[in-house]
Every structure is written in structure tokens, then in C-alpha cells.
Amino acid sequence: MADFTSGFWDYYIAAITLLGIIGCGILLWAQSKAKVGKRSDINVDTTGHVWDQDLTELNTPMPRWWMWLFYITIVFALAYLVLYPGLGSYAGKLGWSSTGNYQTELKQAEADYGPLFAQYQQQDLKAVAADPKARAIGERLFLTYCAQCHGSDARGNKGFPNLTDKDWLFGGAPETIKQTILHGRIGAMPPMGAAVGSEKDIENVAHYVLSLSGSTSDPIKAVFGKSKFGACMACHGADAKGNPALGAPNLTDKIWLFGGSADTIMETIRNGRTATMPAFGDFLGDAKVHVLAAYIWSLSNDVNAPVVTAATEPVVAPTAEAAK
Amino acid sequence: MSAPEEQVIKMYAAREEIYPRETAGRYARLRWLFVWLTQLAFYGTPWLQWNDRQALLFDLTTRKFYIFGMVLWPQDFIYLAVLLIISAYLLFLATAVAGRVWCGFTCPQTVYTEIFLWIERKIEGKRSARMLLDRQPWSVGKLSKKTAKHLAWGAVALWTGFTFVGYFTPIRDLLVEVQTFDFGPWEWFWVLFYAFATYGNAGWMREQVCKYMCPYARFQSSMFDKDTLIITYDTERGEPRGPRNKHAVLQTGSCIDCSMCVQVCPTGIDIRNGLQYECIGCAACVDACNGVMDKIGEPRGLIRYSTDRALAEHLSPAEIRRRTWRPRVRIYTAVLCLIVAGAGAALYLRVPLKMDVIRDRGAMGREVEDGMIENVYRLQIMNTTESAHTYRITVGGIDTLALVTPAIVRMEATETRAVPIRLRTAHGAAHQGSNKIEVSLTSVDDPALHVTETAVFIVPR
Secondary structure (H helix, E strand, O other): OOOOOOOHHHHHHHHHHHHHHHHHHHHHHHHOEEEEEOOOOOOOOEEEEEEOOOEEEEOOOEEHHHHHHHHHHHHHHHHHHHHOOOOOOOOOOOOOOHHHHHHHHHHHHHHHHHHHHHHHHOOOHHHHHOOHHHHHHHHHHHHHHOHHHHOOOOOOEOOEOOOOOOOOOOOOOHHHHHHHHHHOEEEEEOOOHHHHOOHHHHHHHHHHHHHHOOOOOOHHHHHHHHHHOHHHHHHHOOOOOOEOOOOEOOOOOOOOOOOOOHHHHHHHHHHOEEEEEOOOHHHHOHHHHHHHHHHHHHHHOOOOOOOOOOOOOOEEOOOOOOOO | OOOOOEEEEEOEEOOOOOOOOOOOOHHHHHHHHHHHHHHHHHHHHHHOEEOOEEOEEEEOOOOEEEEOOEEEOHHHHHHHHHHHHHHHHHHHHHHHHHOOHHHHHHOHHHHHHHHHHHHHHHHHOOHHHHHHHHHOOOOHHHHHHHHHHHHHHHHHHHHHHHHHHOOOOOHHHHHHHHHOOOOOHHHHHHHHHHHHHHHHHHHHHOHHHHHHHOHHHHHHHHHOOOOOOEEEEOHHHHOOOOOOOOOOOOOOOOOOOOOHHHHOOOOOOOHHHOOOOOOOOOOHHHHHHHHHHHHHOOOOOOEEEEOHHHHHHOOOHHHHHHHHOOHHHHHHHHHHHHHHHHHHHHHHHOOOEEEEEEEOOOOOOEEOHHHOEEEEEEEEEEEOOOOOEEEEEEEEOOOOOEEOOOOEEEEOOOOEEEEEEEEEEOOOOOOOEEEEEEEEEEEOOOOOOEEEEEEEEEEOO
């Protein structure tokens, strides 16, 4: 995309560049010799500069190769401008670009590390999760790409789910986790204030929801809230256990994505919630996502692999070779 | 004056070839000693082994710098800076005491020029033979001599380039690759570039490097004073110069104007004109003049190491030595000793383990079961030793602060890894807002491997 709509500036910059180079050449040529008055009184070369009537400057010539070096830089500059982009919008004979350079490096990295990931891609996700080397790679990928939202310990944050528990908004099967990473998810709860009713009704529903998981709640408000819960059943189900197909959370456990106080739940009902998990498929590619999904699944499942040694404390698996 | 006649002068001039005459004597021997010492070190060191790896290897791809028993990382860059500072102060000190001794005896430009000149002498002959050869028209004989010289120079240069790259890529692998010409593009570039630089600088550029390119040559004069040892011509004793005449008794000085001192000079100056910026202090003229003085039965030392003050005030060598220990030299020595001692202590006390504590920025802190407050951190751990270690993580700074995640971490040799940890404290043990805490890492097998870093624990308001 051009910064300017007119081609004028391209020519303007190209002209300045070329004139500058040619100017340097002329300056160099003009300064390599000088016409001076011949002096009969002294027998040495001077530059012809005279100060205070009789002060002259000795001519101490620079080595000639030095001058040739200057000419070589001019030739270099011209050759560079032919080969590489530099003259306005001219792209250069080599067609080099920083984006192209980046793509080449990406391809090189793909060629270097591709086979490692391809090998895991062939395996079942649970088999990958059982491989400590793969988990170590997965951990590095997670710390690089996922930890910003889900935290270094994968336990999430307000609005970002905890990945180490058994509670999954869209389903916790390894293949489902992979789909979530590949294509992303949008978890949307519409504002339900109007559907539920008055502010009093909203408070009652909130207390009913709290009572479902046995959390502290006002039993009387909960009884009144139950009658208004019908508005929520379409997504959360009659038993309030949620619906992974819609990403509707289970309301009968004590896990709250946005907070579990009565006030927060009321706010959720009133205004709704929207949370987005971006799609990483295009960015990371299927093979890396495969390893990543296996690692994330391993956080909340027994991979039946960790070798329990005699050591009393668990040892974090080594990763040096794996992540190279 | 009548109308001035005009002439054209050139601001650039072709170099006049210098044919240094070979010398023999104390300083020539000293220079050859340094040629051997420096080149044995340069060509030999990459071949030394240390525990199954190259003893000295600067691995740029993995950014690990192996120096015998030590592995330096980019984080240890300060040691390179200190090394350069020490080198600079050594140069200052040496220059203040004895002038440009570095230039004359150990500088690679001098050393390689000496080697290349030796090859030139072996193939083209002595000074007069070389001058004659260059004046002759091209012939088979001249062509074969010149070809042989450049081939020999090229061989030395290529080996130098190969050795140079051998400091950055394991040289034994490089030796296998060279047999099949299996270098990578960058290996080719650096071998050839360094070889070209050696060939060009020592074969063609020679004294021009010192005269027109080297910055040290120029600023060393600012370290000179009246008590700095320099190569001097004793004008009082030498002048008036002139040839000896057996028949007439003439009032002449010791200098017989044989021009030997000019012929041996690698930078083509006449030392009898006094101290000049071109003089690299190689003392070749001292050797040459002493030889001549021996022949004509005069005492040595018409050209000698002396100082400005000694010449003016006729000081004895003992007095010159006494004046060496002057404030400038004392200050250089003191600074040098301080830096060397500091760097030595820092290297000795260096813990080959590094850790950064990075608090997760996504969350301020969370309340978990039983009202405990939890913060999440990432420990960026670098085991900079060449053996695997098991470390224990400990935390402190707040009462009841405890680690929830495993406390034991195993790191492979020279491994870098991020280890997520969770810390918990009881509600009320820390005040709201940020609290200073300490995270320590101690090797289970070697308690000397220990680092402590501070971090912040946040209790949400």
C-alpha cells in the first residue's frame, strides 16, 4: 500500500538519491586536484592556500587507493540501487523485500522443526499427551501463545477459563480442545434483564442460581427465583447443567468464569457476557495445535504416563532437547 | 611578483613501494619471539580440547561462549567489556612507559607483515634483488617468482581465515568440511573475507594501515610525554653527518650517513628527522645502526631507546628508569590493578545459575479456597553450567507464603526454561497492594549454586 496517492514523491525521492550520488562523484573528482599558483620562493608542493600573506599549507597527498575506495562506494551504491529497492517505488532486480525475507525465514523454521511436529501429528492426541517430550514442547508453546490470557499456570483469570479443572464450556475431549484452539470460540450470553423481569426478579434468579451449587444464598429469594429461571433454560438447560454445544456453562458447580458473588451474577444476567477465544489454526498450523491441545488436555487428565520415581517430590520433566 | 604561473597539484598520490631491508639484532630477535608466541597462540588454541569439546569456542548460533572450564552467556557480556577495558589500559600503560611497543612487536599488522616479508625474502631475495626484480620487465622468471610469492601469501592467509572461523565453529568439524569443500555460505564468506584481509593488509597495505587507517596509532601520541621511551637519534653525537675520510681529519659526527636506518624502516621514514607519527617503534633502525657502529668501531646507541628529556638533559639509563615511575604511570597501573582485581573477583564469585522472576500480568492476584491469596509467576531459569542440576525453589518475605507447585526443578546442562509457579499466602498475612517477596533457587547437589531474586506479591483490594 502506497503512503502517497501520487507517484510524484517516488520520482522526487529517486531524483534526490541519484543527484546526491552523482554530486558526491563530482565533488570527489573536483577535489582530487587543484590549480595553484607556482611559487618560485619555496621548493615544496603547497595547496595554494595562503593566510596572513605568507602562511601556506603543505600538500600532503592522501594515498590514491583511498580515492578509489570513494569511487568504489559510488559504484556499490549504484549497483545496490539496481539490485535492491531504494529508488522510489522501483522494486529492484532481485525482488528483495523484508516480507519476503520473513517468509523465507518462516519456511526455513518450518523445514527445521516441521518434521518434529509432523511426527506427533500422526499420533492420537492421548498418545501425544503421554509423551513427556511432547508435553514439554506443549508447555513452551502454551507459555508463548496462551499464557497471556490463561496465565502461566493455565488457571485462567476473570473471563478466561481455568484449563486445569474438569469444567469445560465447549467440551473437554482432546479433539474438542483442538477444535477450540484451531477455530476459536465465541461465548455469548445475551442481556437477560428484560426477559427475567424486574430488578427484584433478577436478584431472585441470582440467588436461585447460587443455591444450585450449594453456595451461600437467600433461600426465600431462591424459591422466588426458581419460577423466573425459565428464561435461562433454553441455553443452560432445565437442570442448569449447561450445554457444551452452545458454550453455556454449568451453573450447578462452584466454578464461575466472571465471578460467583450475587452482585456479579446479577450483573451477568442484566447485561449479558461475551468472551472470545481467538482462532489459532491459521497462525500456528494444525501440527503445533495438535501438540498444544494434547498438553492442555494433560493438565486436567491423568495421562497415565508420569513415571513416579522414588523421589518424594515430583520432578519437573526436562525439556532441553525437546524444544530446540 | 609577475603574474603567477599556474600548476596543477594532485591531492592523491600513488604509494611509493617500501622495500624494508632485513635486520638482525636484539630487537629483530625479540620481534620474532613475539611472532612465534602470538601465532602459536592464535593458530594453536582452537585445537585444544576440554572435556570432549573445543576449549575455546565462541558459539554464536547458540550464543554460548566456551572458555576452558567456563561457559559465558550473552548475559555475561560485561566480562567482554571489562576485557576490552583491561586491554585498553594495558595499551595506555605500555605506551606511556615505552612508546609504541605494541605496534612494533605484537600488533597483528606488524606480525603478519613480518611473516609475509619473510616469505617475500625467501622467494624474491634480499632488498636489492626485490627492487631489481620490480624494475625488470615481465619475464617467465619474474612471473614465476611473483606467482610463487602470492600463492604462498594466499596459503598463509587462507589458513589464517580458516583458523579465525575455527574460533566460532568447531575447528575439527571445519577440517572435515574443508576436505570436501562442504562449507556453509557464511563459513565461506568469513574464511575468504578474513583471508583476503590478511593477504591485503600484510601483503599490500602494510605501513599504510598504520599511517592512514589505524586509530590507535594516532591517539597513542596523547599518552607520550617527555619521559616516554621512544626510538631516538642522538643528534648531538651524530651530526654533522658524513662519510669517514681516512686521509683528512674532518670534524664529523658519528653518523656516517650510510642510510641503513632508512633502508630497514618498514614505514619508510628517516628516524634522524626526529620522532614522527609514522614511527611504529619497531627498533629495526636501532639494530641496523648498532651493526654499523660495531663495524666502524664506534660505541653503540647512536640510534637507541631513549626519552626526550634524557636527550636534552643527558640522563643516564638509571635516571631514565627512575623517571618511569611517574604519576601518569602510577595512575594507569593503579586503575589497571583495580579493574583486574575486580574482574577476577567477579569471575571467581560468579554463580553459573541465573533466574528471572516474572509475575503474570494477566491477573493481579486471585482468591482461592479457604480465602488464600494466590499469585502466579514464571521463573526464567538458566543453568549455565555444563552439567545437569536439580534445584529447590524456596520463597520468603511474607509469613505463610508457600509454594503450591512442585518445589524441585531439574535442569539439563546449559538449559534455559520457564517454570510457572504459584504462591499462596493466608488472607491477612500480607497487606493490600504489593508486598516484597524473595524467590530463591538452590541446587540440591551443590548449595553454592544459589540465587535469590526479589519479586512482588499482590493482594487485591
